[in-house]
Amino acid sequence: MVLGVEKSPKQNQDHYAMLGLSRLRYKASPKEIRKAYQQQVLIHHPDKQENKEDATFKCIQIAYEILGNPKKRKSYDSIDPTFSDVVPSVSTNSKENFYDVFEPVFRDNSRWSTIQPVPMLGNSEASLVEVENFYKFWYEFSSWREFSFLDEENPEKAECREERRWMEKQNKAARLKKKKEEMSRIRQLVDNAYACDPRIKYFKEKEKEEKEAQKRAKQEAAKSEALKKKLEREKKEEEERKQKELMEEKQRQVIAQQKQEKEAYKKAIKKERKELRGFCKDKDYFVRSADDKIKLMQIVDHLCEVLPIDRLQNLNRSLCDVTNLEKGRQLIENEAAILREKDAEEERKASAARAKASSAQAKPSCQWTRDETQLLIKGVTTYPAGTARRWEVIAQFVNEHSSDACEEKTSAQVIEKVKLLRKLESVNKEDAFSLFEKKHASKESVASAPTVRDVSEVPTPWSVQEQKILEEALRKYPSNTPQRWDKIAGEVSSRTKEECIARFKELVARVKAKKQ
Incomplete structure (x- = not known):
């Protein structure tokens, strides 16, 4: 099929046929074209023809003029009338006979490629890489085909420069349009081939199967990993359970052992107490009068209740070796004296601790400078009754603003100083603190708040x-x-x-x- 509109013999005739090169056509070499032309000239020269006006010789000259010029021949080959622009459609026949339908079409269109050699369609044995390279080449196909041979306007016949430019512009637009149509045709050919190619379907199915296999493998691996973690977790929990049971068992054994030891201790000390009481009872408590007996009975009962088992055992052993009643009584009284001395020592320690605690809580009266006294008065004004932790806040205020304090004032010292100042109010009417108390009392009465209480009473915050x-x-x-x-x-x-x-x-x- 020839693209464009044919208007002249140059465009209308088959130049290869005029030179007898219909079989070779675009494959004919320049030498073969020249030889064919010479043979046709010898045959159809007007001098050798009876009809001197035979037009065949003129057509032969036109054919050689086109095919003998490389540029004009390329232009003519681009619209070769024997080339078919038909693209196989996507049909059942194209799919079933894919190689027979598309292989000749790709082979014919390979003549337009600027890159040679051109990869061919191949067969069913082609690898994935070969198939991908084939379609990559054809999707990026670069064609040298151009359509200047079909130009409708001849710039050489223009009467002026403006007309020639207009003709060239029209020709250029027509060529560009045909070029786009050609590239669209090539793209359609590749798309149809890709849609019908059984290898593409096979590779896609194979890729899908591989992905599914990988997915199944991942799932199996995940299940295996989950099962492994589950087994490890169960094993760890079992070990922890056994460890816990073992620890509980050991704890039970320790408790049982402690209980046994406690029971044994109770039995042993009960035995020693019973032995001491029985021994003293048998010896009539080592006395001869009823009053001493009662006293010794109380001492023995106290010893039985207080003495630990080792001292009870030592006392019992000592009493067993005693034959003199006076000596036995002396042993008991000595043991009681030791206990009394121990109790007295503990009492002294407790009294000392209480005294120390009392002295720490009740700080001795300290010296107040006039600057500290003024700061105290200002603090009482700044922090009136009802302020949370009022006396601690006032003490902190005095400590922070005092420059000549020998020691920090506590809340107890602040309260003590306030009491003292209130007591001195009745003696010194001109005292600064007295003036402050009066002023402060008047302010509190206006606000319906409690006034300064009794001079001996400090309000509890x-x-x-x-x-x-x-x-x-x-x-x-x-x-x-x-x-x-x-x-x-x-x-x-x-x-x-x-x-x-x-x-x-x-x-x-x-x-x-x-x-x-």
């Missing part, structure tokens, strides 16, 4: 727990509850009704002050 219980009680018993404050005081067991009311008023006053 509310703890966090007491504050929490008070808040819960206030929520539990609203303002319309009968005998509300009695119930709230019952909840806060460590405070009286008046203290709860005073604390509530202090909190209300502080909230109002913050809002203002």
Whole structure:
């Protein structure tokens, strides 16, 4: 099939047929073309023909003009009228007779390739690599085929330069369109072949089977690994269970042994106590009067209850060797004296510990400088009654701001100093602290908060727990509850009704002050 519209003898005639090269066509060499032309000239020259106006000789000259020029011959070969552009379709016949249908088509189209040699279709024995290389080459096919032979416009006949340019532009657009159609045809040929190729189907099925085999292998490996881990876990759990049972068994044995030892100890000490009591009873407690007997009986009972088994055994052995009643009594009294001395020593140690603890808690009065006293007064002003851990906070305030303190002041020392200052208020009316107390008392009366208490009384600060219980009680018993404050005081067991009311008023006053 010839692409394009034919308009002249150059485009209309079969030039290879005119030279007698129909069998060789594009395979004919330049030498064979020249020889064929010379033979045809000898035959059809006008001098050798009766009809001098025979047009055959002119057609032979046109044919050689085209085929004898390499550039014109390439242009003519691109639209070879004997070449078929038909592409086999995807059909049952194409699939069943794949190699017979597509092999000749690929062989014919291989003539257009710029790369030689061109890989052929092959057969069913081709490997996956060969098949992939074949389709890769044809999907990237580069064709030298061009369609200038079918140009509709002849720039040589143009009357001016503008017309010639217009003709060249029209020809170029037509060639580009035919080139795109040609590449689309090649692509369609490769797509159809790929769809019908039984090798592709075989390789895909084989790849699918391999993937499924790999998947099954992975699943089997995963199952095997899971089973292995399960067995290891069960083995570990079994070992842990056995270890636990072994430890429990050992613990039971230890407990049983301890119980046996305890029972044996009880029996042994019971035996020794019984032996001591029996021995003393047999000797009438080594006395001759009833009063001494009662006293010795009490001592023996105390020894039986207090003495450990080793000392009981030693005492029993010592008494067994005694024949003199006075000596036996002396042994018992000596043992009792040892116990009394031991008890007295323990009591002295306990008293010393208590005294030490008391001295540590009750710090001795310390010296206060005037600067520290002023800081104390300022601290009482800054942290009024109701402040959480008020006295500890004031002590910390004094310690942080004092520059000449010999030692840090504790909350107990702060309370002691406040009591002292309040007592001195009645003696020195012009004392700075007295003035502060008056001012502070007036402020608290305005806020309906408790004023400074008795000079000998220091208010106990509310703890966090007491504050929490008070808040819960206030929520539990609203303002319309009968005998509300009695119930709230019952909840806060460590405070009286008046203290709860005073604390509530202090909190209300502080909230109002913050809002203002």
